[in-house]
Amino acid sequence: MALKEEVLNQIAGTLDVSAGELKEDQKLYDSVGVDSTEMVELTVSLSKHFGVAFESNEITKNSTPLEITAVIEKKKQG
Amino acid sequence: MNDRVAITGLGVVSPCGLKKETFWANLKRGESFVDNIDRFDSAGYPSHIAGQVHELDHYSHLSSRLVKKIDVFSHMALVASEQALKDSNIDLDKVDKDRVGVFTGNALGGWLFAETELRDLYLEGKEGVSPYMASAWFPAAPQGQITIYYGFKGYSKTVVSDRASSALAIWYGAKTVSEGKNDFVLAGGMEAPITPYSLLCANSSGNLSKNNLNYKKAYRPYDLSRDGFVLGEGAGITVLEKESSARKRGSDIYGFIKGIGFTSDGYHYARYSPNPDSLEQAIKGCLKDAGWDKGEVDYICLDGEATVMGDYLETLALKNVFGKNLDKIALSAPKSMFGNLLGAQTALDLTATLLSMKHSIVLPTINYENKDPYCGLDYTPNKAVEKEINKALIIARGRGGINIVLAVEGDSPLF
Numbered sequence: 269m270a271l272k273e274e275v276l277n278q279i280a281g282t283l284d285v286s287a288g289e290l291k292e293d294q295k296l297y298d299s300v301g302v303d304s305t306e307m308v309e310l311t312v313s314l315s316k317h318f319g320v321a322f323e324s325n326e327i328t329k330n331s332t333p334l335e336i337t338a339v340i341e342k343k344k345q346g
Numbered sequence: 347m348n349d350r351v352a353i354t355g356l357g358v359v360s361p362c363g364l365k366k367e368t369f370w371a372n373l374k375r376g377e378s379f380v381d382n383i384d385r386f387d388s389a390g391y392p393s394h395i396a397g398q399v400h401e402l403d404h405y406s407h408l409s410s411r412l413v414k415k416i417d418v419f420s421h422m423a424l425v426a427s428e429q430a431l432k433d434s435n436i437d438l439d440k441v442d443k444d445r446v447g448v449f450t451g452n453a454l455g456g457w458l459f460a461e462t463e464l465r466d467l468y469l470e471g472k473e474g475v476s477p478y479m480a481s482a483w484f485p486a487a488p489q490g491q492i493t494i495y496y497g498f499k500g501y502s503k504t505v506v507s508d509r510a511s512s513a514l515a516i517w518y519g520a521k522t523v524s525e526g527k528n529d530f531v532l533a534g535g536m537e538a539p540i541t542p543y544s545l546l547c548a549n550s551s552g553n554l555s556k557n558n559l560n561y562k563k564a565y566r567p568y569d570l571s572r573d574g575f576v577l578g579e580g581a582g583i584t585v586l587e588k589e590s591s592a593r594k595r596g597s598d599i600y601g602f603i604k605g606i607g608f609t610s611d612g613y614h615y616a617r618y619s620p621n622p623d624s625l626e627q628a629i630k631g632c633l634k635d636a637g638w639d640k641g642e643v644d645y646i647c648l649d650g651e652a653t654v655m656g657d658y659l660e661t662l663a664l665k666n667v668f669g670k671n672l673d674k675i676a677l678s679a680p681k682s683m684f685g686n687l688l689g690a691q692t693a694l695d696l697t698a699t700l701l702s703m704k705h706s707i708v709l710p711t712i713n714y715e716n717k718d719p720y721c722g723l724d725y726t727p728n729k730a731v732e733k734e735i736n737k738a739l740i741i742a743r744g745r746g747g748i749n750i751v752l753a754v755e756g757d758s759p760l761f
Contacts, residue, residue, distance in 0.1 A: 284411040305415075308477035316473075 275314070275337045282313040290333055297329040307312065320344060350602040351520040352592040352757070355434025355585030357426035357534075358697050361397030361578055361684040364405040365429060370701045372683075374730050376710045378562040379684045380576050386542055393554035395561040396540050397685025411534045415478040416491055417456025417642055419538035422581035423488035424495060427532055431496075434585040435597055437532060438496065447500035447528040448492045449519030451511030451535040453689035453744075455652040458485040458541040488536050488581075491499040500528045509649075510746030511535055511689035513752055516584065516696060520683035523586050530591075535583035535690030551616070551745070553653050565686075566713035567650035567679045568657045568721045575652045578685020582693030584747030599757040600700040604737075607632030611747025618655060619747060621664035629667045629739065636753035638737060641671050645708060645738040647695045648725070650679025651686075660741065661721045676733050678726040680709040696754065703735045 269277075271302070272292065277306045280287045296302040302310070307329050311322055320343040327336050356366045362379040363369035372379065380397050388394035399422065406413070406425050413421060431438065458481040459476075466474035481487060486504035493502055501522050505515040512535025519533030539548060548554055555574040557564035565576040592599050607628035613619035633640055649660055665673060680698045681687070687694055702709055707730050714727035741751045 284409075284414060305477045305481065312473060312477070 271341055272334070272337045275340060276333050278314060278317050279310060279333060279336070282310050292333045295330045295332055302329045314340065318344065350584050350589045350594040350604070351523045353584045353600045353700060354587055354592050354597045355430040355432075355436070356600065356697050356700065357429030357431075357433065357583040358580070358694065359399055359402065359405070359422040359426045360580040360582070360694060361399055364399065364401065364425070366433070366697065366701065369697065370705070373680055373698060373709050374707065376712055376729050377683065378565070378712060379553045380561050380564060382530040382558065382561055383540055383545070390543060390547055392549050393556050393558065393574070393576075394545070395555070395558050395564055395576055395578060398540060399579050408573055415482060417459035417482045417538065419452060419581070420455050420482070420488045420491045422538065422579070423450065423536040423583065424491060426534065426536070426581040426583040427492050430532060430583040430585050435573065435595070436585065436723045441530060443497050444499045445529040446496070446498040447519065447522055447531045448489045448498055448502040448534040449515040449522070449531055450489045450492070451505040451507070451513070451689050451693070452485050452488070452537050453506060453508050453511050454539055455485045455536065456487055458538060458545045459483055461541055461543045477636065481565070489668035492532060495512060500531075506689070507686050507748050509691045510685065510742040510744035510748045512582070513692035513742040516603065517606045517752060519645065521584050525587055529587060529689070531586040531602070532583050533586055534581065534583035535687070537559055537688045537690040538579045539577050539688055540579050545577070553651065555652065563713045565652055565682045566715070567648070567652040567682050567711055568718060568723070569663065569723050570716035570718040571715050572652045572654065572657060573747065575650070575686040578681070578687045580684075580687050580694065581690055582697045584693070584696060587674065601703055601754050601756045603752065605632050605636030605638075605753035606753050607635065607749070607751040609749045611749065613747050615746050618659055618743070620655075620659075621699035622659045622666065624733045624747065625659065625663040625743065625749045626667050628751045629663060629741070632739060632751035632753050636755075638753065640668050641674070643668070643671070643675050643737050643739055644733065645676045645699070645702065645735045646701045647738060647740040648677055648679040648711075649741040649743045650681055650711065651743065652682070656743070657718075658720050660743070661723055663722065672723060676708040676731070676735070677723055678709055682712045692740055692750070692752065695740045695742070696752070699738050699754055701742055703738065706732055706734045708733045708735065720753055
């Protein structure tokens with residue numbers, strides 16, 4: 269599975285939204301109304317799933333799934 | 347004109363029904379809804395029986411996205427709130443939500459959520475703890491969730507006062523209506539104490555019945571062989587508004603909140619005072635606040651703790667206050683059928699009392715088989731009886747010596 273799809277699935281699963289509600293180039297706040305606590309949950313979930321550590325505010329509710337994918341890809345490449 | 351505080355909507359989540367019609371139909375039958383606790387391994391607990399809510403998900407319209415963030419006591423509160431609002435026929439698109447408040451009472455908070463996260467903390471470290479823990483556990487969580495869900499922004503509060511929590515919440519909510527601080531109030535209580543840790547704490551109080559083998563008969567207030575109460579879980583929510591508002595809307599009115607008596611024993615952090623003076627003062631204070639003579643009371647919904655001393659002291663207080671008038675006052679503890687919901691106790695007692703008024707039926711105290719000479723009143727044993735009820739008292743006592751008595755009157759042309 270491509271990284272982008274894997275990120276979308278992980279976001280949808282963590283936030284308990286359908287994959288169809290997410291738009292890869294739309295801010296999470298605008299697409300699914302993510303709140304700050306959900307972002308904490310999502311950050312931990314993505315960190316555990318992809319084995320990466322995020323800096324504070326590296327991904328936020330104003331991030332798009334594409335932007336999040338890019339951050340994860342860069343971290344995985346070291 | 348005295349613009350009374352009317353109750354115009356009822357919502358209930360209980361071991362004997364998840365809507366008011368089922369709740370009432372089952373209570374009238376005079377049967378026990380107490381069972382063995384089987385949702386976790388409770389066999390090692392001295393008392394492992396309770397009145398449990400079944401099929402909550404079936405009655406819930408909440409998204410899974412919300413449900414995973416809240417404890418079950420908030421979930422039950424939201425289900426009951428939806429019912430109460432629908433029952434009241436309030437048009438939420440037309441109300442001023444800045445003037446709708448929420449007043450809730452519960453004793454313990456959301457322990458199922460909390461216990462799970464504490465376990466994960468010790469097993470996985472801080473990373474294992476849900477970010478929703480802080481907002482899921484605390485006792486005011488249901489108040490918060492109800493206001494968020496509906497967008498209510500009026501004066502709201504949560505009361506924690508053991509088994510008297512929802513009694514006070516309902517009273518304070520009614521006061522904000524009568525004083526013009528809110529137009530509508532959702533008031534009631536919720537409690538979800540059937541969790542490994544909560545059950546442990548309740549057992550350590552020594553006040554739970556250990557009659558596990560004969561669990562249908564375990565909760566037997568005022569009976570000679572009583573050995574404590576049985577836990578219950580659930581939620582009760584009422585909608586409160588001024589009588590003038592209810593009449594203008596053409597709303598059905600279940601009754602009115604008329605008065606309160608409120609005292610403290612000032613004796614011990616866990617035991618009642620051996621002298622029922624403070625409870626007597628609470629009863630008298632309530633009658634005075636309601637403007638009632640003691641001969642006017644038709645029914646008293648009792649605290650019914652089913653401990654040896656608790657029932658004796660409550661009975662003694664009634665005898666001392668009412669004397670011969672007790673011959674004409676119906677008494678009962680319907681909670682004997684579904685358990686003691688701790689902080690939500692009065693929310694369900696009020697619902698049961700209002701439905702009793704509506705149907706002119708006194709609900710029974712079940713499992714009353716052996717007369718205790720130190721109690722010995724007519725507690726409406728085992729079967730419901732017909733009686734017109736216009737003026738009722740509801741008694742709630744909390745650990746540490748909290749005594750609350752509420753006065754409720756029916757919607758009758760006489761009043």
